[in-house]
Amino acid sequence: MPSLNPQPLDDQLTDTVHKTIIFEDVAISFEGLVVLDGVSFELRKGETKAVLGIAGSGKSTMLKLCLGLIRPDAGRIYVLGHDITTMSEEDLFDLRSQIGIVFQESALFDSLTVRENVAFRLTEEKLPEAEVEQRVREVLRFVELEDAIDKLPSELSGGMRRRVGIARAIITHPEILLYDSPTGGLDPITSTTIIELIMKQRDVSKTSALLVSHRLQDGFMLASHYYDPDANRMQAVDGRPMRDVHTSFMILRDGKVIFDGTALELGRIQDPYIREYIS
């Protein structure tokens, strides 16, 4: 992909080597309604950032901006060293192959089976059928859905669809994963399963991730637990001070970032709005 050579940046101080996503003063509005207003943040390599905020605070818009699905009115967005605000749609298609996204309602192709959905990217790349089959089964095993391989999305429950969405996003081993409310509309037990899967991906593949959610417990679970491969389940970080789960928090309010820091910093914050939000 020749178009993916890092571009020279206007701001020489912008470190795009150790950061996968950089937002610089990004603003966007739809039909006069300001959705994001001067948003700046960075996502380091291997970091998982939980983006929290009430409905309509611009969380999902932020993810679409990261993929270049929509363009900002102002500001710069760097993804894997590329200024995506100036890239053509054609070049963005190449860049997007290094990013995985799990949509709010899964956005599975409803006329394709689970196998075809998960294999979509590999089929587009025209990989041999045997390799596609092997990799599809591998990721479906990861999300514990191998038995549903021949089912259509309409035959799956909400939680299963979300897991297929995760499998589709991780099959190409992307460098960045974007989760758009992955637990939205799910029962608490299924939500925990989904968060455990996200944690597994974080700790096994060390993928950088932005997790958009309105559920504070999703972020706290990620920040306070790690995936134990021996037990094949998550474990609490308590008593293991050396373990770094590389998880931070960002809170949006009215299109602005009002907090960006660690779980510890979030616990200490005195801002009344944030205190009320996390209580």
Added chain:
Amino acid sequence: MELASPAEYAKRGVMAVQEYAALAARSLSNVFRQPRYVADMAQQADFIGVGSLPIVALTGMFTGIVLAQNTANTLQRFGSLSLTGQLVSLSMVRELGPVLTSLMVAGRNASGMASELGSMKVTEQIDAMRALGTDPLKKLVTPRVISTVIMMFFLTIIADLVGLIGGWLYSFLLLGLDTYQYWHTAYQKLTYNDVSTGLIKPLFFGFIIATVGCYYGMTTTGGTQGVGRSTTQAVVVSSILILATDVVLTQFMLQFS
């Protein structure tokens, strides 16, 4: 619902035309770009071509019969019943074959494309496709445009032929017209210009059907209600555009006759 000002309404109209033109141009330019979705093209050709065959054949048959009924009724008064085949063939090949076939295909396929792509749009499947690194215009729009253009050409030939057979059945069975005379006059009076006019028109009409159907599908907003709205608009706009383009094309072709 808030009423839009005339200026706002005009601005939206111009924007829509601009977006439609961009989509139509890209659907064509994608033909020369990789990747080419040949399998999707074949699947669409089967759905549009083979799937539309029964309605196109029935439309052609009934149109041919009605043409024979009306022309025979007039011709009989002048003692020129033998010219029935000629009038049926001219009307079918030059005008009614391409236009009626296109209107039937528009009703079936422009609506189908708008609803299918519209549903994909409102359930974020189009965004998911872009996010997965695939250009929806190349994968979804271009195969539909190419298949519709090619299939419209063949469907029109079939409609013309079935229409002529319909006219012959009526003439032979109810008017007692000689079979040889019917087919001889039907064939003899057709000129190169008649045939080319009748076969060039469906190429334009096919392009209109697919691009309008895809445009309304790809720009759908507003959930299931929006899908319904897009479907209706696709059929109405493509039908009107077909009839308007027919006027222009007929005038243009007549210059060369």
